[in-house]
Amino acid sequence: MADCVGRRALFAFPLLYASAFSGLYLALFMVLWLLILRGLAIELRHHVHHHLWGEFWDVIFSAASLGLALLFGVALERPAARRTVE
Numbered sequence: 001m002a003d004c005v006g007r008r009a010l011f012a013f014p015l016l017y018a019s020a021f022s023g024l025y026l027a028l029f030m031v032l033w034l035l036i037l038r039g040l041a042i043e044l045r046h047h048v049h050h051h052l053w054g055e056f057w058d059v060i061f062s063a064a065s066l067g068l069a070l071l072f073g074v075a076l077e078r079p080a081a082r083r084t085v086e
Contacts, residue, residue: 027071027075030067030071031068031071034064034067034068034071035064035068037060037061037063037064038061038064038065038068040057040060041057041058041060041061041064042061044057045057045058045061
């Protein structure tokens, strides 16, 4: 369903669609890479039985999770910051 809505928006308003997503490429790629890092950390943590290996991937998982939380927080805070309180 959501895929159909995206296609309709692309065909109905191509300039609006292009301008809206051109500014989001960096953020979308950051989200993609952070999600990939989290998945790698979960998968690779148990491949080698050494305490430094596990600690390294724990740090990677924690950093990627923190990065995602910060990125989503900034993305959600920007529209809220524009609202005026009367």
